[in-house]
Amino acid sequence: MSRTARARRETRREIAEFQGIGPVQVAEVDLRAGGPVLGPGPGGPPVSPGPVFVLVRREGRPAGTFLGRVPDGADPAKALAAQARHTPVPAPEPAVAWPAAPEPAAGLSPVPRPPSVTVVVATRERADQLARALDSLLAQDHPAADLVVVDNAPRTAATRKLVEDGYGDRVRYVREPVPGLAVAHNTGLAAARGEVVAFTDDDVVADPRWLAELTAPFAADPGLGCATGLILPARLRTPAQVLLESHGGFAKGFAPRTYDPARPPADDPLFPFTAGRFGSGANMAFRTAVLRSVGGFDPATGAGTPARGGDDLYGFVRVLAQGHRLRYTPAALVWHHHRESWRDLETQAYGYGAGLTAYLTAILVNRPALLPALLARLPRGLAHARSLTAVRSADGVSADGYENAPDGVPDPVRGRARDGVPDRVRGGVPDGVPAGAPGGHGDRTHPWPRRLSRLQRRGMLYGPVGYLRARHVLRTARREAGR
Template sequence: MSLPAPRPLSVAELDLDAPDGPVLDFRPAPGGPAVVPGDVYALVRLRGRPAATVVGTFAEGEDPAEVLAGLARRRLRATEDLEGKEGAKGSSAERLAAERSGEAPHPQAATSAPPRASVVVASRERPESLARALDSLLAQDHPDHELIVVDNAPRTTATHALVTRGYAGRVRYVREDTPGLAVAHNTGLAAAEGAVVAFTDDDVIADPHWLTALTGPFAADPGLGCVTGLILPARLSTPAQVLLESHGGFAKGFAPRLYDPARPPADEPLFPFTAGSFGSGANMAFRAGALRAAGGFDPATGTGTAAKGGDDLYAFVAVLAAGFRLRYTAEALVWHHHRDSWQDLRNQAYGYGAGLTAYLTATLVRSPRLLPALLARLPRGLAYARTMTAQRGGAGGGVPGEHGTHHHPWPRELSRLERRGMLYGPIGYAKARARMATRTTSRTALQATPGAPTQATTEAPTRAATGAPTRAVTGAPGQATAEAPAQAPAPAPDTVAAPARRRGRNPR
């Protein structure tokens, strides 16, 4: 099977004064190369706020800003017309422009400063990528936050050296020896001191306003448990990157959305069991108390375990099941460096399928009383899964995709891999739980052995949700290491309002 070869695109930002106003700024995406003649993927901002994406082509001698501005104005007018037909009270573009100019209050505006926040970045042997992410996180306009790097199952000292030498006094280092993204996130949650804990990946560049936009809604809504944000591609340089973004990437659109378990959304008949429409793990924040009350992340899910993924989806549903609300806002923006090879895309397709059913399995294992609700929705969910993968595997066309990229045929091989992953997910989750139990037994036996070797650093052996051991070694750079007791998540609540389908063609 040969990979379709869509052309690479430059990635840029275009800022307009108003839906039909002049261009305020045009620049390449953060950390990206210069914009060159050819196809360009652009984020359209209205006075700084994300509003849409467009794809355009400009030739040598043309002004790319004006070419893309014309496309952006037509896109925004089309959005206004659509919302007018649906009876919306003012278009998105009009609301954004009014909010930015101060003519109307922003619906998520907090009446006070955003709460103190902790930003957790789990990483493993990617110091160059991590440094790029940390530089962007240190440039945030949030007034009160800390940065924590969790070094997950390190094979070398590269991450430790980067954080403790290159970012001394500015970033906290925590080591977690048990592999798995969910375990690393639980370790970061245990070490976090903020009222809100934000999570992102080591392959992103965060917009300077990201953390303020992500955490501000918590100050305005005491019942809010989670906020997710917009994820856009930092580069579209390879066919694999373009193909992924053409079929949704990680973006969830530009319209704000509130998910309330007390008022299940009418257009989400599976709410909340297929939680991919809520957001993604590279851009999410939780009220610390809500996430801890909901049991944290299930350590047998996530990248680095046999389950392959699903840790973020599990946490979304757990928080909603505990009665908290979840909000999506496009103003909290990160630029994500998609994996660039065909094999990476194959792995992602399989992993997304596995993570989906693994997290559903985890939800039922942790909250078996949810089984009747899930079974009632299972036929509809299976039909949706078949439709979703069939649509991606169809013939495709040449029309723009939902988020502005050109639509390219989704290879049937990837659809088959995703379905195979769905079948594997429950098995992978069972394997991951078994391995966690084995590690717990081994560690307990070692600790009970007289004369067992001690570690040079302070260790905090703990048990996570499935009894998995964790070891956290923390310390502000330049200080002695200190014990960091890991959170011991409680079982997830047994109540649920309902489950959300994966919107559009997004792979998560």
């Protein structure tokens, strides 16, 4: 049998296994002093018997996740609350509380003033999803925020009609004729009025505290250039959604962390070029002046261009390379609607690979002075990667307990399935935290298909070519637009 025939046979088998993945409910359990409170995920139905992905909160603050099960005939609230109580939950950071008045009363210590913020949502022909996102963004409790929708290369007037008829003067509408996510984000950056500019996607639902928590680090740290937050799944209804989340999804754990270029992390030999571990574009904010000072995002990167992605990673590295710190804060939560089909996963895998090498190409094209730093880090980075994958047991886990996540960043494996439901929890748990503590992410209950890994590798080979093509397409589009 030829190699091509074997690959096709393997792909058919993987798709058959993929189609057997069942749905998982999404819920929240808040461990409050007055007793636990259970609720479904954003916009979801009431919890019923079966497997459940649960966000654990403490007094409203995100603290961890676990995969539980509601037995037949059991009360969902009691069953999940009991499972949550028996799972150690680290205490989250104290909630930020902005003052109602700009000045403190006499004799009291001053409280940091909330930075003004502009929230930018880039969208293209997804008015239904956009409305859901805008409703959640307008429900934020930040006292000094405005909202901008960038309509990217629209084919219809649906987005303009939604914004102008449905939201009036509460949302500003901006049209950007040149396609590309980074181009749209740069248009939003140009329209920003706030000291901080935050970006999210049209397929999220933002937690009511999202914006307050995401902007708080800027008030506390004048040297901060960027902040990112937690992304959890809004739905786990399809095999594609469950598979992606079982391998880590977009979450970066529940441990807050500051990345400081003056003190590179010892556990990241390629810092700052491993930008995927800092956060994702669906949940990020920048000090507006800092992002403008580095020229914003590279317009030849991002979805909607031949580069396929990498615009957010480019922004993270450019800000860190300028000497500014980046803060990951899990209290800033958005719920993301993952893609739904096998074809979506194929497109996503290839796009992630392409975006990774496209952003690295963009960094070196725009900041060639960073090339020596990248080359100097490569030997240690490659040795580190080999150490994580050199010896693997039958279940794909290396001898040191690590496995490669789909985004290429190794994460601890914190558990396996029992009776079809993982009995460990998710998100980057520090060493020494008991297994089962919310925070361990990526149970990998379902095997990651080799087909998707191959597509990601192909995308990585294509990324530099895609970036150069994107630059050519952008120049042509701008000429046609008269810019």
